[in-house]
Amino acid sequence: MSGNSFGKALVLTTFGESHGIAVGGILDGFPSNTEIDLPFIQSELDRRRSKGYSYSTSRIEDDKIEILSGLFENKSTGAPIAFMIYNKDQKPEDYLHLKDIYRPSHADFTYKQKYGNYDYRGSGRASARETVARVAGGAFAKILLKQHSIIITAYVSQIGPVKMKNDFHPVDLETIIKSPVGCPDEEAGDAMMTLLEQLKSEGDTTGGIITCRVNGVPPGLGEPVFDKLHADLAKGMLSINAVKGFDYGSGFEASSLRGSEHNDIFIFRNKQITTATNFSGGIQGGISNGNEIYFRVAFKPVSTLMKDQQTVNEAGEKVLLKGKGRHDVCVVPRAIPVVEAMAALVIADHLILQSR
Amino acid sequence: MSGNSFGKALVLTTFGESHGIAVGGILDGFPSNTEIDLPFIQSELDRRRSKGYSYSTSRIEDDKIEILSGLFENKSTGAPIAFMIYNKDQKPEDYLHLKDIYRPSHADFTYKQKYGNYDYRGSGRASARETVARVAGGAFAKILLKQHSIIITAYVSQIGPVKMKNDFHPVDLETIIKSPVGCPDEEAGDAMMTLLEQLKSEGDTTGGIITCRVNGVPPGLGEPVFDKLHADLAKGMLSINAVKGFDYGSGFEASSLRGSEHNDIFIFRNKQITTATNFSGGIQGGISNGNEIYFRVAFKPVSTLMKDQQTVNEAGEKVLLKGKGRHDVCVVPRAIPVVEAMAALVIADHLILQSR
Amino acid sequence: MSGNSFGKALVLTTFGESHGIAVGGILDGFPSNTEIDLPFIQSELDRRRSKGYSYSTSRIEDDKIEILSGLFENKSTGAPIAFMIYNKDQKPEDYLHLKDIYRPSHADFTYKQKYGNYDYRGSGRASARETVARVAGGAFAKILLKQHSIIITAYVSQIGPVKMKNDFHPVDLETIIKSPVGCPDEEAGDAMMTLLEQLKSEGDTTGGIITCRVNGVPPGLGEPVFDKLHADLAKGMLSINAVKGFDYGSGFEASSLRGSEHNDIFIFRNKQITTATNFSGGIQGGISNGNEIYFRVAFKPVSTLMKDQQTVNEAGEKVLLKGKGRHDVCVVPRAIPVVEAMAALVIADHLILQSR
Amino acid sequence: MSGNSFGKALVLTTFGESHGIAVGGILDGFPSNTEIDLPFIQSELDRRRSKGYSYSTSRIEDDKIEILSGLFENKSTGAPIAFMIYNKDQKPEDYLHLKDIYRPSHADFTYKQKYGNYDYRGSGRASARETVARVAGGAFAKILLKQHSIIITAYVSQIGPVKMKNDFHPVDLETIIKSPVGCPDEEAGDAMMTLLEQLKSEGDTTGGIITCRVNGVPPGLGEPVFDKLHADLAKGMLSINAVKGFDYGSGFEASSLRGSEHNDIFIFRNKQITTATNFSGGIQGGISNGNEIYFRVAFKPVSTLMKDQQTVNEAGEKVLLKGKGRHDVCVVPRAIPVVEAMAALVIADHLILQSR
Secondary structure, three states: OOOOOOOOOOOOEEEEEEOOOEEEEEEEEEOOEEEEEEEHHHHHHHHHHHHOOOOOOOOOOOOOOOOOOOEOOOOOOOOOOOEEEEEEOOHHHHHHOOOOOEEEOOOOOHHHHOOOOOOOOOHHOOOOHHHHHHHHHHHHHHHOOOOOOEEEEEEEEOOOOOOOOOOOOOOOOOHHHHHHOOOOOHHHHHHHHHHHHHHHHOOEEEEEEEEEEEOOOEEEEEEEEOOHHHHHHHHHHOOOOOOEEEEEOHHOOOOOOEEHOOOOEEEOOOOOOEEOOOOOOOOOOOOOOOEEEEEEEEEEEOOOOOEEEEEEEOOOEEEEOOOOOOOOOOHHHHHHHHHHEEEEEEEEHHHOOOOO | OOOOEEOOOOOOEEEOOOOEEEEEEEEEOOOOOOEHHHHHHHHHEEEEEHHOOHHHHOOOOOOOEEEEOEOOEEEEOOOOOOEEEEOOOOOOHHHHHHOOEEEOOOOOHHHHHHHOOOOOOHHHHHHHHHHHHHHHHHHHHHHHHHHHHOOEEEEEEEHHHHHHHHOOOOOOHHHHHHOOOOOOOOHHHHHHHHHHHHHHHOOOOEEEEEEEEEOOOOOOOOOOOOOOOOHHHHHHHHHHEEEEEEEEEEEEHHOOOOOHHHHOEEEEEEOOOOOOOOOOOOOOOOOOOOEEEEEEEOOOOOOOOOOOOOEOOOOOOOOEEEOOOOOOOHHHHHHHHHHHHHHHHHHHHHHHOOOO | OOOOOOOOOOOEEEOOOOOOOEEEEEOOOOOOOOOHHHHHHHHHHHHHHOOOOOOOOOOOOOOOOEEOEEEEEEEEOOOEEEEEEEEOOOHHHHHHHHEEOOOOOHHHHHHHHHHOOOOOOOHHHHHHHHHHHHHHHHHHHHHHHHOOOOEEEEEEEEEOEEOOOOOOOOOHHHHHHHOOOOOOOHHHHHHHHHHHHHHHOOOOOOOOEEEEEEOOOOOOOOOOEOOOOHHHHHHHHOOOEEEEEEEEOOHHHHHHHHHHHHHHOOOEEEEEEEEEEOOOOOOOOOOOOOEEEEEEEEEEOOOOOOOOOOEEEEOEEEEEOOOOOOOOOOOOHHOOOOHHHHHHHHHHHHHHHHHO | OOOEOOOOOHHHHEEEOOOEEEEEEEEEEEOOOOOHHHHHHHHHHHHHHHHOOOOOOOOOOOOOEEOOOOOOOOEEOOOEEEEEOOOOOHHHHHHHHHHOOOOOOOOHHHHHHHHHHOHHHHHHOOOOOHHHHHHHHHHHHHHHHHHHOOOEEEEEEEEOOOEEOOOOOOHHHHHHHHHOOOOOHHHOOOOOHHHHHHHHHHHEEOOEEEEEEEEOOOOOOOEEEEEEEHHHHHHHHHHHOOOEEEEEOOOHHHHHOOOHHHHOOOEEEOOOOEEOOOOOOEEOOEOOOOEEEEEEEEEOOOOOOOOOOEEEEEOOOEEEEOOOOOOOOOOOHHHHHHHHHHHHHHHHHHHHHHOO
């Protein structure tokens, strides 16, 4: 494989550039004879597109999915499911001024170095537009997971330095949906909005953290020693644009703790073996233990500023990069369905692997 | 594949349980006609085994590697390189009391759930002893990287709550080697030692963080969109026992920053294009940019305590787990070569992929 | 992967059913910065569609390829190349009478058994229409091979019991193209045409053999022990609809020969080492040796007859299957570009693997 | 992967050279908690070694398998099963005279070209000794298949020009075992023996054909469009040393037949749907249909003669190659368990894939 496929039993291969004809993918290995809820799949794409707060990109796409194969009478056939979404709102002329210019902290330089030929329009293949195909593929995975009562819920837990409090657990889905930034803590959400307004006025941007919780995963998923469940989650998350870090369960904080504080004591409750705490984040030895799986995904600030920046062009000459175009102040709210999609693909992949 | 192979062009497949006959692996895809420095490979295994500070496991293994195939007249032949290390110091009787007991935060429960048949002696396949094969495979990868002047240096930057200062960069390899805990900051290293002594006296354990720096990687390594260089590093690190988190470059801290603070401005220096800062951690758009790659790996506290703990057995009955056996207070110093090995395998894999 | 991807470094993943919206694929791993001759790619699809002799299917398709991604300014970018061909001439109503009926020697029964939900219209995914995507993918591979002066030429060497003589070597491409059945032996070609006319008048069908020759392959391609060059060719050929057998070099006839007759003696000619004969078919020990690679591919007779046949339906009840619809008397002439395409994909894949 | 692994869900990775320390492999993906009959595994290795007729190699190996991991209390644990067989009867000095000489129709030339560094002793990695690991891996696969009542029986159907009659079906296992050449037709077997005696006296060699029958495969195995069951069988067979061809069911003969002769008419018998004939060889559309799967594997003559042969050395200079050493007149009888092993690995792999 060459980098554009994800998964072992359930494999998503994606294609498409930001300002090409279309983005899409092929999902291979999806179990046959499964009823496919097409409106649900469209609604997942809509979630990604329209996170309604006013600080997100003003690019408007229909993002209407077209299924090209793999379904018959609304059920999967076991054949590969191909889908695509046309890029309707292309404005390649917006990018002509960027030809040969390396924008700071973008992929322009590395793509040019690696591939020689680079579709610089809207970052081409490196654009976050590519995540549309992930969300579509993840929506199919969610349909599979739903049959097994597995539910994935991601939300924004930090934007810039503004963090939500830790006590909103279990999180309420309705609050997340109502929040313009996708945060279950209303107070923190308000502070995040204030921060985003200020950054926008200054032409600046910021990053943030998405927390994701997966409930209903049965014990036994994960394939140690290398394909541990959390190792595949980490790879999936780090493969998303702008992601800089991943931890699960107690995560980075575990480093500071003592074993006696951190160990999850096994107990017998409701006729089954479970643990008194869940620092393990639902995974032990790389295998799910039946508890809630939770993890954090850190995003860097958006690299495209509405401010002028110094940079160089291909010839190494200094260039002043003007801030213009249509861009997010913070991608994190719109990345919620992308995180969920990658989580769904990982869990569904391991569910199929384990059901062998 | 079924979870015990790592890599795409350079593939390490490992085998072995803690108290089985041997651990080892097969490295396939290693370039032919490469001189193999066998003493170097043995020395890497020795580093893993013997991190000399007195708080590490008192289990003694020779860990003498035997190469079974793939070399001829001290050079690689392009055939798979098989190697193994006998488990000489097996004391399975030390573990008989653990049969049917689920130790807190170990993999006993999940392995039993997933596989039905579980070699509980010393955690079997889930033991950190498995990492011997990673270090051996990684040593071969390092030989390849050395030919390309790529150098990997990992060190301990935190143990428990004790963190090193951030200003030991570039790190001095000699200081790391001299440090009983593998920390380049002598003062922090002393504090770490004090902490470990105290924990040992209390029968307790702790976690920590390893930082890893990779120098000399040429621009162009990494296969977006899914097999981004840092995504494969993340997977490699999270696949190591006890690891809970990974971030690279600015990492989790990036979430709090503004784009205008965080962007790495391109400049022209020494006749080539580079960046003024390196928040990107040497990777942009999933592809190396020629700068130093650096990342952090968070480890949880050791789960085996020298204290009594409450737990349950397979039948769900309460059991008091006595603290005994031979165990590390903190695995982080001994995990340094494991982190380096996984990094070497990832970088070498991508080097081969890119040289196609 | 789940059966719809082919190749290791250059990976073609295909999708599409005979009477669905489109067939197509994603080609991942194609080297960047390569000029793409789009009219050539279209011409390969035209070859597959229109092998002009009057005994081929009367279904007319434009088979106009649309490239959705991976090219920029007519050159490959290293991003996945997605393409599709709409199914314009769908007549699903022609197939309604086949619902729940198992046609003899078709895939109806096995697809229904395996997948539960089966798109029976025109055999769905099991249709030879699927090979359009192979021909498109193979055309890209041929562009790569052409840069390395590697030329693939397939032709019909047998239809039904009519075999061409063995002395048309080296074969003349023009003769093959002029031949209505794609046979370089005019006399045999005429006899084949006569046979096909007779079979058509009787509503019957037949099989045949395609021979394929690959010239210009450098020594060194092939990855023993399992991914031998001829093993991958075998898999590629056997994956084509209706193929029943494969042999290379001396093939099945080698079984009857003595070592002293069969060995290819090494000689020194034109300043390089070569062999006096080429029973090895250009491959020794699974690795190309620089000689011409040649192999044969056996096709079974077309299963759809214009005669009535006895069969059963899903309930096991006897059904008389009427001969109707539009179908080939013999697929072999139209399969020439499919054989070439799979050969091109295999050789290009190994070329990339070897150039690492 | 790099050529030394086989399978998707059940993956065998092999290692070892003819005159290295050991040959062996790692079998990953074997279902856990399966009772392992170790004497059976040893007996399969013995079958390969000792096909008792006097014309096989006089090299004597114990071929005693050592299991290094993956079993606990005689059952599989789900961890990778590593095994090795020491090379005890090494006589590398027998091969010193072959250094730098390219033996006709051996892999010396191509290995040297591809890898630069070549272990020429007994052909190194290219030796048929490598098949020991396949037989061991296949023996594990057979244990799995036996649980599903799937039985694989291979036998010699042709040696040189001597063919068995076609009417020994169903074949009697006892007759095969009793036959010194592994042929179920006693009369043909005697003629084969006579031929082999004569060839031995002349210092010559020959090839042959192995037929393999697989009974008990349920409908539904195979992953079209590329990983058709017979395509994977073809690849497995062509990956065996000296194999030149593969066909299944009606095979190459199908090319000459008419559709009306060749179609397998569906009928209803014993309360289930089956076919009146089995030209399809148990596979339709790439998926097993429940009938017997059968196929043929063609082997070329042994390349090592006891006669002098002309050849060249690395410098291109003419060399007279003396016939000496210990070698088979015909490998086909000893290849029976190798064919069965590869068939077992393919069927078991697809069984696991399908049981997902």
